[in-house]
Amino acid sequence: MNGRYPIALHILTLLGKSGELMTSEYIAGSININPALARKEISNLRKHGLIESKEGKNGGYSIAKPPSNITLADIYNTVREPHILGIAKNTPNPDCPVGKKISKNIEDLYSDLDQVFIDKLGTMTLEDFSKKFD
Secondary structure, X not given: OOOHHHHHHHHHXXXXXXXOOEOHHHHHHHHOOOHHHHHHHHHHHHHOOOEEEEOOOOOEEEEOOOHHHOEHHHHHHXXXXXXXXXXXXXXXXXXXXXXXXXXXXXXXXXXXXXXXXXXXXXXXXXXHHHHHHX
16 A cells, blocks of 8 residues: 555645645645645646636635545545555466465455445545545
């Protein structure tokens, strides 16, 4: 798992609570990260329809839909890694009784865990999460 999910969640929580246009510099300052990294995640969230942008001197970013219509699973799916617990760099020995089946069994386990994670995140909206900051 990488740090993209907390960054994406922070950005959307900030935009959802403010209801105003915000610059990438302001957003980056809130997260305490480089503005280029914030813009990269903003671009990803925009690509997934969760953020809108306005160009120009008074431009910035805003949330694209009501926080009550965005689940934490929606956000997770924008940054989701293919293997939640990582992937082995080696190729197991196909002549070993464990080695020949380990990759498939681990992949099945990862799939199951990922689904449990997504199901749990799907029970909470961004609006629910945002209430923790009132």
